[in-house]
Amino acid sequence: MSDQNPVFIPGPTNIPDRLRRAMQVQTQDHRSPAFAATLAPVLAGCKTVFGTKSGEIITFPASGTGGWEAAITNSLSPGDTVLVARNGMFSHRWIDMCQRHGLDVRVIECAWGSGAPADEFAVALKADTDHAIKAVLVTHNETATGVRSDIAAIRAAMNGADHPALLMVDCVSSLASMPFEMDRWGVDLAISGSQKGFMLTTGMAIVAASPKALSAMDTAQLPRTFFDFRDMLGATAQGGFPYTPPLQLIHGMAESLTMLFDEGLDNVYARHTRIAEGVREAVKGWGLSLVARSPDLYSDTVSAIHVPEGFDSNALIDHAFTTYGVSFGVGLGELNGRAFRIGHLGSLTDTMALSGLATIEMAMADLNYPVRLGSGVIAAQEHYRATAKLALTKAA
Numbered sequence: 001m002s003d004q005n006p007v008f009i010p011g012p013t014n015i016p017d018r019l020r021r022a023m024q025v026q027t028q029d030h031r032s033p034a035f036a037a038t039l040a041p042v043l044a045g046c047k048t049v050f051g052t053k054s055g056e057i058i059t060f061p062a063s064g065t066g067g068w069e070a071a072i073t074n075s076l077s078p079g080d081t082v083l084v085a086r087n088g089m090f091s092h093r094w095i096d097m098c099q100r101h102g103l104d105v106r107v108i109e110c111a112w113g114s115g116a117p118a119d120e121f122a123v124a125l126k127a128d129t130d131h132a133i134k135a136v137l138v139t140h141n142e143t144a145t146g147v148r149s150d151i152a153a154i155r156a157a158m159n160g161a162d163h164p165a166l167l168m169v170d171c172v173s174s175l176a177s178m179p180f181e182m183d184r185w186g187v188d189l190a191i192s193g194s195q196k197g198f199m200l201t202t203g204m205a206i207v208a209a210s211p212k213a214l215s216a217m218d219t220a221q222l223p224r225t226f227f228d229f230r231d232m233l234g235a236t237a238q239g240g241f242p243y244t245p246p247l248q249l250i251h252g253m254a255e256s257l258t259m260l261f262d263e264g265l266d267n268v269y270a271r272h273t274r275i276a277e278g279v280r281e282a283v284k285g286w287g288l289s290l291v292a293r294s295p296d297l298y299s300d301t302v303s304a305i306h307v308p309e310g311f312d313s314n315a316l317i318d319h320a321f322t323t324y325g326v327s328f329g330v331g332l333g334e335l336n337g338r339a340f341r342i343g344h345l346g347s348l349t350d351t352m353a354l355s356g357l358a359t360i361e362m363a364m365a366d367l368n369y370p371v372r373l374g375s376g377v378i379a380a381q382e383h384y385r386a387t388a389k390l391a392l393t394k395a396a
């Protein structure tokens with residue numbers, strides 16, 4: 001099977017040749033000054049992408065899930081209360097992790113397809129007059145449902161209640177693809193990884209911590225060793241690592257940041273929006289519906305799409321892979337079998353997006369979906385034609 005077809009899963013994402021080459025480096029002594037020179041610009045560049053000047057970047061050899069664990073264990077103690085919305089599989093997994101760490105998790109249950117409800121957070125926080133809640137957890141971009149939550153609104157709810165809890169945000173599938181403003185939104189811990197917007201292999205959990213989050217680690221009692229912020233910050237301040245770093249990935253990250261800054265972050269975000277809009281036009285053309293309930297919630301990195309009654313989305317994803325060699329995302333959790341996902345983030349152009357739309361359209365036609373061949377592709381083509389000039393001028 002060809003390895004030239006792009007993947008349309010919402011991470012890990014397609015790795016540009018330029019980044020694969022950047023990771024082809026020989027072993028380098030991580031106790032040498034050369035390593036310090038490699039690491040410093042990566043940490044500085046990540047700050048820019050997170051939108052923080054006052055925060056610190058802490059990275060671990062792990063996937064994004066490790067970043068979650070690091071954020072929790074460095075800021076909380078057993079029995080602490082956290083407030084979190086469950087609106088998809090990733091927020092659900094975060095809740096599960098908190099419970100397994102012995103935290104007291106207050107869950108705001110939401111319909112999948114809705115965003116984290118700022119109004120319900122406001123009510124819960126106002127009622128918490130003795131400030132039992134130590135942290136508010138939000139998934140910025142729920143990858144299971146294709147829903148973006150409004151982090152500024154959550155922050156406003158916290159401020160409105162004059163509540164001192166930490167604000168922790170999972171931005172694994174939004175960072176470097178959709179705007180993220182850590183300082184402006186008052187985020188205390190933001191968690192991401194290398195394999196989505198950064199277009200790299202999995203293996204770097206990237207956490208940004210505000211000064212308030214950093215002081216929380218002095219009292220946080222959850223056990224941690226590998227993920228201890230103090231060990232990592234102490235070592236990186238000296239240009240080193242407390243253990244063996246993922247050297248090749250760090251080189252890849254340096255190049256990824258160069259690519260993002262060369263394109264310009266605003267252009268990166270605009271490209272994601274334009275590609276996502278084309279995908280959404282295609283969904284309309286097919287006569288199908290998004291899981292995301294309203295346009296203000298639409299994610300620009302992943303679309304979750306309901307299949308018609310009586311169809312099995314797993315069979316569709318399977319068929320697209322075995323027949324055409326192209327991967328799309330399955331429906332997760334309660335959407336399993338009922339929805340499929342098109343990932344449209346990272347290294348992606350309108351041309352690549354069209355190939356994915358044409359492919360899933362063929363797969364749907366093969367399986368007798370009530371979808372007319374060409375109906376989605378033409379809708380996306382019209383959108384990309386209408387917006388191409390603007391995109392090219394911006395990129396120039």
Ligand SMILES: *Cc1c(COP(=O)(O)O)cnc(C)c1O
Nearest residue numbers: 063064065090141143172173193
């Ligand atoms: C991908 C993803 C994660 C982390 O997954 P890992 O496989 O551990 O990297 C967490 N949250 C969201 C929203 C994601 O999309």
